[in-house]
Amino acid sequence: MSHDNEGGFLLVCSPGHRRQHENCGNLGTIARYNISRHDGARTFHVSAAEQTLIHDNAIYLAAGADVQVLLLSDWSGWANGLEIRDNLFYSEGVGRYGHQVHRSDNGAYGITAGWGPATNVVFRGNRYVGHHEDRPIEAASPDSMAPKPIAFDWPGPQFDPRHPETFPAFITQHRVWMLSLMQRQFGRRAPSL
Numbered sequence: 001m002s003h004d005n006e007g008g009f010l011l012v013c014s015p016g017h018r019r020q021h022e023n024c025g026n027l028g029t030i031a032r033y034n035i036s037r038h039d040g041a042r043t044f045h046v047s048a049a050e051q052t053l054i055h056d057n058a059i060y061l062a063a064g065a066d067v068q069v070l071l072l073s074d075w076s077g078w079a080n081g082l083e084i085r086d087n088l089f090y091s092e093g094v095g096r097y098g099h100q101v102h103r104s105d106n107g108a109y110g111i112t113a114g115w116g117p118a119t120n121v122v123f124r125g126n127r128y129v130g131h132h133e134d135r136p137i138e139a140a141s142p143d144s145m146a147p148k149p150i151a152f153d154w155p156g157p158q159f160d161p162r163h164p165e166t167f168p169a170f171i172t173q174h175r176v177w178m179l180s181l182m183q184r185q186f187g188r189r190a191p192s193l
Contacts, residue, residue: 001034001035001037001178001181002034002035002036002037002039003036003037003038003039004037004038004039004040005039005040006040006041007039007040007041007042008039008040008041008042008043008045008067008068009034009036009039009042009043009044009059010031010034010036010043010044010045010054011042011045011047012026012029012031012044012045012046012047012049012052013026013045013046013047013048013049013075014026014047014048014049014050014075015048015075015076015077016048016074016075016076016077016078017076017077018076025048025049025050026048026049026050026052027049027050027051028050028051028052028053029049029051029052029053030052030053030054030055031044031052031053031054031055031057032053032054032055032056032057033056033057033182033186034057034058035057035058035060035181035182035185036057036058036059036060037060037152037154038060038061038062038065039067040065040067041067041068041108042067042068042069042071042109043059043061043067043068043069043070043095044069044070044071044084045068045071045073046070046071046072046073046079046082046118047072047073047074047075047078047079048074048075048076048077048078048079049079049082050079050080050081051080051081052079052081052082052083053083053085054082054083054084054085054087055083055084055085055086055087056086056087056145056146056147056186057087057088057147058087058088058090058147058149058150058185058186059087059088059089059090059095060090060092060149060152061089061090061091061092061093061094061095061130062092062093063092063093064092064093065091065092065093065094066093066094066096067091067093067094067095067096068096068097068098068109068111069089069091069095069096069097069132070084070097070098070136071098071099071100071109071111072098072099072100072115072116072118072121073099073100073103073109074100074116074117078099078116078117078118078119079115079118079119079121080118080119080120081119081120082118082120082121082122083122083123083124084121084122084123084124084126084136085122085123085124085125085126086124086125086126086145086146086147087126087127087146087147088126088127088129088146088147088148088149089126089127089128089129089132090129090130090149091128091129091130091131091132092130093130093131094131094132094133095128095130095131095132095133095135096111096132096133096134097113097132097133097134097135097136098111098112098113098114098115098116098134099111099112099114099115099116099117099118100116101116112134113133113134114134121136122139123136123137123138123139124138124139125138125145125146126138126146127146127147127148129149147185147186147187148185148187150181150184150185152181156173156174156177156178156181157170157173157174157177158170159174
């Protein structure tokens, strides 16, 4: 679960040109069974990673937000082998998809439609609700298990740092709340929990 992060949700990156004995790169990353609620800037930012799989996640964009749902960027190379499948992209604002065309001094990316020099980018079985600009063309996937939108019982349990002695109880309550939220979102308990 990720929420209200100004910079966004997930960065999958590696320099494309590197010395193998110094940096093995980013190969085979899997991101699954996550909920991103009202994260800003970028949801999935992928740069020069290889064979990345993003599946069974639920992404909720806030009302009025303008978010780069997928940004492919250049870090001495571009992504190769990215599959995004069976996710929910629920936008109350605007979701955008594309590749980097420039980067400003403050770190913001300008994007345009398509995947640019990135290769083997496939979207399949995803659900889109709301406004999406330059939405990806989906590969056929008749047995999609994309999650369904849920109504959030937000916020969950709260921790008051003025009472650190309550932290163990907060963690227990928060875990129960998270497991319930995941069960309702995905219709089953996420395997990693």
